[in-house]
Amino acid sequence: MMKKTWAALLTAAMTAATLAGCANANSAGSAPATTAAAAETKAAGESKAADAGATTDWPKKAVTVTLPYSAGGDTDTYCRALFQAVGEKLGQNFVITNLTGGSGLVAAKDVMSKAPDGYNIFFTHTGAALVQEAMGTADFSYTDNFTNVCTVAEDATYTLVALSPNGSYKQYSRGWNNLEDMIADAKANPGVVRYSTVFGSTTQYVGNSLEKAAGIQFDNIDVGTAAGDRLAAFLGGQVDLIAVNYMNVEDYIEKGDVIALGVFSDKPMDGVDVKTLKEQGYDCKSTKKYEVKFPAGADQAIVDKLSAACKEVAESEEFKKTLATYHAAPLYRDAETTGKEDKAEVEELKAAMAQ
Template sequence: MKKKLSIIIMCLAFLLIGCSSNNSKENISKEEINWPEKTVEITLPYNAGGDTDLYCRTAAKYLEEELGQTFVIVNKAGGSGIVASKEIMASKPDGYKMLFNHTAALVQETTGLADFSYTDDFANAGTIIEDSTYTLVARADSGWNTLEEMVEEAKESPKKISYSIVHGSVTHYVAEQIEKSAGIELNKLDVGSSSADRTAAFLGGQVDLLVVNYINIADYIEAGTVVPLAILSTERIPTIPDVPTAVEQGYEVVSRKLYEFKFPKDTDQQIVDTFTAALEKISKNEEFQKEVEKFHGQAFYRSPELTSKEDKEQVEDLSKVMGES
């Protein structure tokens, strides 16, 4: 009996040691990733100075404060953002390279210009900013003071009025909405993929109409050389109260950008979770909110799960519009 009891006690001891050992291994495994331990590189697929660059640099400043490491911005334009996106897709998933882009890029996925998914082929790390200030503008020398005046002339002379388009981009999506809602045909011209190139072509008289984030054209509007015909938001922007929406003028033309962070696919979930927690925290920081509002945007946190879900839904919605073009 004593022998049997000894054997039972020994078995229980081995079991306890085994459990303790397994728990230790699990704890060690969880503690192995101490991220970030060095500089993090954020790649954005556009040149410096535009809305994406401004928002990225603002967010990076607060991420540095929150996570205690340097965040370096790398501007890599090319292929309407596809070049930079593919570079991040091919990067080592160690948390030290990531992409900052906006939901306008989903049009590329919808049209097939991008042969990958901005949701399935990345590890979404969350959304941080919303900008609903995409604005349709004309030069003051056009003679148009309202959207209705432009539409009337476009109906009288189909394909006469030129519009700056980047095929397979949000400008393409907006053009489809304008033409269908207003019953007009525009002369859609590709004069450059970056906001800076398109703005320069517009100001130089190569095209009559331009859609761009308000911050990119604000100085020209204030100087009186450019006329804002409509903000493509569902309602007026509090920081730009005098510019009417296309919707209130009777045209269903709406577009917004949500700015997102993405890691390479297969990035460890601990890294994603650490970053996401920091992102949510800075979105609630009043100083961060004020800085974003200077550019007429809004701090807007969206979890990785919700970002993925809603981006997929947006691709479906875009397909309905773009598929009819």
């Protein structure tokens, strides 16, 4: 598990230090008009950043960034990469705080209660947040009850995995070699196949979607919210199936201990030989988009300044390379686009759940 070990060491090192401080450049050979347009867009962005900087001296002290998941997972990894670079651009420390509980609700409400003075930031992803909003698990709106800043990345690697019948944990395997083996087993034994779910989150949504699409019924078991806890329960035989970001199980798949049954995405991951659920006849998908928010009522000049800094990072080659390590990609959306598209996605989720 060299990749996993390296990622853990990197996270530990970045956690130990106070973090200082969000798509891709045009390809070579672009037509002159395209190059000119790109330069004009870049200049406009730099002008906006300069204007924002001229109207506010924020940040004058360290900024707290709260995320709702444990250290070492996808949200934590992307958050730390983003705000280390943002802190370097803005000349202040951005201190990362992991506040778990309630599939993100504890952290969300904590940040909502803070003053909108620019010194408390909420970093989360749409996978759980918008599902909670659509299901009514959250008694607030992740758009209306926060001040959106921007979106910086997306991850469409949510993967359904099972234990290999030939791996190190074969004593807990149900003997499946592919998705159809699992579905056949689940149809023959309704309510027996144990699926790791976190109620009111992405895992519940994609699990329910697959149940409907395949005409099967799982035994849905909550073995913890954090990816690490769920993975430990899975490897320990407490559940038969788990859906997680690919980065969390890549080493186990490469070793042959875990089998990837399918990816909940519209398109396959680059460089990974795993079919999507859609390619296998089951239209089940979920893409996480990672967002930056302030408590409601934040000053627009501060929002603009942070958004401009995040945009610079999101469009940088360094950030792109970091995300590519985990098969994710930069995605910058400004505050208005983030809010508009999130609201539309909530309505889509409500319609899908009603079917």
